[in-house]
Amino acid sequence: MALGRKGSRRIVVGGTIYRWRLRRRPTYGQALCWSPCTCAVEHADHPGATLVVITKHPHAGNWLGRPGNPVLPSHVADAIESALRQGWVPVRTGSPFHLDQSAGFSPSL
Template sequence: MALVKKGSRLITVDGTTYRWRLRGRPTYDQGLVQSPLAYAVEHADTPGTTLVVTTDQPHPGNWFGTQGRPVLPAQVADSIRTALTNGWTPASPGSSFRLDSSEGFVSSH
């Protein structure tokens, strides 16, 4: 499934362009700071398998005002490189590829 273009950003990593997007509103668990922020990445030209990256920080729109850090393009690029090294094939169809970087996340409850 392709990402929605509205609200997504383009990033070029090692000569290949990708589209990435954060969910605007938190999921219920993210709102309660019980699960961390996640974002999705796909190949910009031929979307296939979507990369879902789980971070170690709370969603910025959580309901408790728990402070997080912004997701920077350099972090997205590092995640893309890590996923490619671990077998992500962005232009091939298939179910989502998950990259869990949530070590260190502290739940509010």
């Protein structure tokens, strides 16, 4: 499934243009700090398999007031490079490729 253009940002990694996006509002689990913030990435010109990056930070819009670190373009670029090394092919259609970078996330109990 392709990302919506509205709210997505462009990023260039290795000469290739990608689009990435965060959810504006947290999911219920993210709002309660049970699960970390995620972002989605796809190839800008030939969308195929979406990259889903699971960060180690709570969503900035969580309901508990836990400080959430912003997801920076440099973090997204690092995630794209890591996913490409692990076998993500952004122009091939298929299931989303999940990249779990949540080591260090501690959910609220």
